[in-house]
Amino acid sequence: MSSCLPARIVRHAAHHPDAPALFWHGNTTGYGELTAMAGRAATWIAAHHGGAAAPGPGSGERPRPLALVAKKSPEAVAVVLACLLLRRPLLIASADLGAEALSALLVSAGATRLPAPAELTASPGEGAPPVPSAPYPATGDPDDIALLLTTSGSTGIPKIAPVTFGALDRFTAWAAGHFGLDARTTVLNHAPLNFDLCLFDIWTTLGSGGCAALVDQDLAVNPAHLEGILRARPVHVVQGVPLLHALLARTAAGGDASHLAPVRHVLITGDAISGPAFAALPPLFPRARFHNVYGCTETNDSFVHEIDPQDPMPHGALPLGRPVAGTRAWIRTEDGGVLHGPGRGELVVRTPFQTPGYLGAAPAVSPFVPHPQDQDGGPCYRTGDLVRRHPDGTLTLEGRRDFVVKVRGVRVNTAEVEAALCAHDGIEEAAVLALPDDEAGKVLHAVVRRAPAATLDSLTLRHYLGQRLPRAALPRTVRWSGEPLPRTSTGKLDRTALTDVLGPGPSVPRAPAAVGAPAARLSADIRRISQGTGD
Structure with a gap:
């Protein structure tokens, strides 16, 4: 267990309990406090839901998933950490889902809803006996499910994409190394807790001993809230969709961008950014390197491209860049073949971090297909994204397969x-x-x-x-x-x-x-x- 994510967080807490783990509304939560909250939550879960990794080894059954339905907060992060320590699969559901959609999602996942994070992590009253240590398992199978994430589909109940412990460990190790995260790094977390970007913003950061600066979901589009965080604590890495970068540009509209000066990496992800929108960023982040990060919930990050601010869109759009380490990618033509030269088709990828398949109701036509030349390496994922390979080999995103209509x-x-x-x-x-x-x-x-x-x-x-x-x-x-x-x-x-x-x-x-x-x-x-x- 020495290299798995929750163990790394607990180990850092043991050696540096006062080091900042989370920054929230002007207050810092240290690693010692975070793991103490996680310990209290884990003890409650173990007492009420059958102990660590219930129903236990040798039973032939996977543990029943738990579900967290809550907005982002230090307490909510602590509950996720508690489930990781217990190796209990956790569905992180959006707190904004309607009652019927949430009920259907929980049934699809077979998950039991947990109480509110504040209840699970509450400190014992004065004079109460100390909270006993939760029975964390010493070892585990890397194929065990750690988290259940939901896709951002636009119709029906979101699909549930499991993330295994092995995938989580491989992703956090790759991302920390690629972007240089360590104990001196603060990363801005703008995405909701149930969004896959948190695997980097929060969990890669904590696994590296750094500090995650949490943006309140209810204030996520408030430029004053964002500016307050960035002025109160220097942030070194910013990842977000183009909307976040537009909001940050708005915080500097008065001419004072000193709160953005410490940023050394800017990651653009989740959606395409226009040329004019990108052109506004380099003056705001004078010390930063810019990256276009492509991926989806099912595969996590698949491609990364470092953007040249002098020539950001050589083909009219940001290049997707190169596949991350261990990723295989190919372009599928309309007839199901493989595109070998310049042209357009659907991007198909396989990453070391991808889900093993959907949990619960699956789509009628599976997007997981074998690689045409490497069927022993596991299934690939049809992204639904249309890309163009230019004569120089550059890949650019051209839209969605499901955005094609007939007029x-x-x-x-x-x-x-x-x-x-x-x-x-x-x-x-x-x-x-x-x-x-x-x-x-x-x-x-x-x-x-x-x-x-x-x-x-x-x-x-x-x-x-x-x-x-x-x-x-x-x-x-x-x-x-x-x-x-x-x-x-x-x-x-x-x-x-x-x-x-x-x-x-x-x-x-x-x-x-x-x-x-x-x-x-x-x-x-x-x-x-x-x-x-x-x-």
């Missing part, structure tokens, strides 16, 4: 239309939705946010797109917004929210309206934009 019988990738929109200097961000239409089958609708001070109108935009896209790919309507488009909790465009309110039907030109206001006004604002098509 009047012509295949159109809505991601390519979005990319064309975002390439215009006057556009900050855009979403393109394919909605049902009785005559055309599908009709494209665009929702666009102008860049500050831009004077772009619908007529000019249509002429611009007409020079770059086939006729079938031109949106029928363009709707304008003066505010950011709605996003999910992980920073991706909330296409469901936009689709629900736009709906099919004719558009009536009206004045531009706002999208992406604070949560309390979001529904009303989206409905207002659904009534306007622009200039």
Whole structure:
């Protein structure tokens, strides 16, 4: 057990109990305090759920998963650590799931919900006997399930992707070495606790003896909250979706970016970033190296590319880079073959960190397929992402396979239309939705946010797109917004929210309206934009 993640954290706590492990709302949680909270939670779990790794060795059964439904906090992190120490599989579920969706998810996982983290980690009352040490197992199978993560699918119940202890150990070891994490490193954690980015932000950091600076999920889009964290504690590594980097740019809008100066690594992940959005970053992070990190929940990080700030997008998009150590990748053509030269197809990967398969209900068609030349190495994962291999061998992301629709019988990738929109200097961000239409089958609708001070109108935009896209790919309507488009909790465009309110039907030109206001006004604002098509 000497090299496994929870053991490394406990060992660091034993030697450096006062070292900072977590930074939260201006307060520091030391490693000693973190492991003490985890110990209290582990003792409660062992008492109420059958002990470490229940039902125990030799039973022939895997232990029943537990479920944590809570927003991020030091106490929640301690509960996850407790389950890792006990080697009990833990489903980390979003606290924002509706009651029916959460119930269905727990049934699918066969998981028992734990009490609130504050209850599990509470200190004993005055005069209470000391909390006994939890019976942590000394050894374990690396194929045992450590965590159950949920995918960010847009329809139905999220799929459950198990992460084994072996995968967790291999990933945290690789990531710490690649980005130079150690006991002197502080990493900003912006993602929710149930998101796979936490495997780096929190668990690689703690496994390296560093400090994770936690962003409150309820304040994740508040620039003042982010700035407060970065000014209170120097941060050395920042990983996040493009939304986070836009928010950090906003914190420096007044000209003082001193709170970003200590950052030495900036990781962009989770979604594509536009050229103008990236161009704003190098001046903010004068000492940083920039990385494009590609991966998904099922495989974790698969490709990494160090970005050249002088030529960030040599082919119009950030390159995916090289496969991480131990990763195999190939491009699948439409007929199921392998693309060997330049061209476009679906990216298929196998990493040392990937899930062994879904838990519970699985998709009708499995995305796990054998490698065409290396079937002994285990299954590969069809990512659903369309990539292009350029003549010089560079790979760039071109959209999703499931974003391909037919408009009047012509295949159109809505991601390519979005990319064309975002390439215009006057556009900050855009979403393109394919909605049902009785005559055309599908009709494209665009929702666009102008860049500050831009004077772009619908007529000019249509002429611009007409020079770059086939006729079938031109949106029928363009709707304008003066505010950011709605996003999910992980920073991706909330296409469901936009689709629900736009709906099919004719558009009536009206004045531009706002999208992406604070949560309390979001529904009303989206409905207002659904009534306007622009200039």
